[in-house]
Amino acid sequence: MRVSRLMLVTLRDVPADAEIASHQLLLRGGYIRRVTSGIYAYLPLMWRVLSKIKSIVQEEMNAIGALETLLPQLHPAELWQRSGRWQGYTAGEGIMFNLEDRQGRELGLGPTHEEVITTLAGDLLRSYRQLPVTLYQIQSKFRDEIRPRFGLMRSREFIMKDAYSFHANEADLTTTYKAMDKAYKRIFSRCGLETVAVDADSGAIGGAASQEFMVTADAGEDLILTSADGIYAANQEKAVSHPAKATPLPSKESIVLDTPNQKTIETLCSTQGLHPSQVIKVLVMLARIEDGELQPVLVSLRGDQELNEVKLLNALSKELGKMVLDVAPITADQIVSQGIEAWPFGALGPDLDDALLSSAKSWITRFLRLADPSATALENFVCGANRSDQHRIGTNWSKLGGKPKSVDLRKAQAGDCCIHDSSQILEEQRGIEVGHIFQLGRKYSQALEAHFTNDKGTQEPFWMGCYGIGISRLAQAAVEQHHDEAGISWPLAIAPFEVIVVVANLQDEPQQKLAEQLYSELQAAGIDTLLDDRNERAGVKFKDADLIGIPWRIVVGRDATKAEVELVKRSSREVRKLPATQALAELIEEIGVNNH
């Protein structure tokens, strides 16, 4: 391809609405343009990158026997109603774009394809003899994100590879899950990415195991915790650890203390000379349940620990046996609008009386009480007295009428000791989630009545797995991991072009001739080559080549008459002068071995 024909539009100034380096560089390099918030056009250079990533993914999926398909993006509401997800995905904070057709029938734009694929599998797969089957597709997904940001990192329309597997039993699901894990690692490594596989929350989707693949980068939205020995790695949402030891409360004496204006753990402790681990803090939250009920929740935590909301959400769904859409702290305004007498915020105890809820207009009038094990393990502690500006010192669970149900609710943090080896300390890193694999179990096959006949002749729902890769996100993550002050430095395997031949001076006939010759020889060797034949000064072409990040550059300049060129490696910026024939041979060797 000739640069003069490439519709290459690079920007010298950094667009004001891009924050992180990868987003800025993709805009500046002429790879993407924003159409509206969270929705981008992939320009020709970008499409080549995406196509290369797609090819790698296809090769690895095909290699483990997965079948490529293409499913519709418009989904009938009825399908999602059968799985029970329509309400949660379209109402309130739901992320599914939805619309009505001319007959008034409701449709949604697919954010994911479990419903469609499971229904199809139920129709087509009748016998255990047909199993296992893995299907995959690469297409655009639509999600009305609460807050799209950072270009392709979190967009509302994005390209995803999603795969779904169907099995006669759980052991077989595990086999495919492990094969996927290996395929994913090959995919990311072939794309030139440093990734970490971490334990992940499988959330309300349920299921046994789930693992995310994170591209490590400071701009990542996720926090991951790893042990130095490399054995443990988890998303903070899921991570477990041992909390630091609590400082025992010296006095066993039980008293109620006036604590005016000591509403936070911090001020309470500094004023009273306490350690936060001696205090139980109580959070009042409101859970919104899928059937529309509003459940007040009382969460007790050790004062030095923090709540992991994802764990809480999962625990609530399990306790209530119903899907909980979200959970958020109760505000003073909400209490007023419920017509409830004000609560002694800042002095709440785990035994806050249900009677406070008796006049609530739309809430369930009984607290659901949960506590983290680090809180229930305390034998003698401090907590609020349920009266403004008063705390109880030296109290215990039996005085409070017993322990609440104990569930892991605390946020693991860097510095905590690991579960597998308490000499290992958790370290934190930021990551961009580019892949996620799940063992779904039978949730969807049961809900959608997708059955097969097993070897005993009876009907049974499938065991299922699902496996995603964010193709467009992966492309931007690669830039985030591979760039410098001059621009992008694509890994060879996913670069839009592998080599760019730059003619320093287009007016110089020997230069032009040699460049044309190299260009056609590289192409003949099957190498994706750009020829910068623009009538620009050399500096402009060098800057653009650096910005768009082509891994290899051949500069045909002053020494063209001697048939000498410069070979420049983008990643190291190493420059070598050598005969044109040798440069050609080296590139064919280098690129041929690594990439074809």
Place this chain on the structure above:
RNA sequence: CGGGAUGUAGCGCAGCUUGGUAGCGCACUUCGUUCGGGACGAAGGGGCCGCAGGUUCGAAUCCUGUCAUCCCGACCA
């Protein structure tokens, strides 16, 4: 959804305080000189100043509303 910021040419910005009909740099077009790290000179083209009301003889500028975009938060009482 809450909080903050910003909307002026393709991109980056000034002008707004103190109203008088729009400017700079880059990019684009033409000509000339240049030609190895974002050249120089000359001449051009391109704007419903986000949108809608209002105030005023007159609004990019003041007022009201609205829309859009970006950032922070979704929080330990």
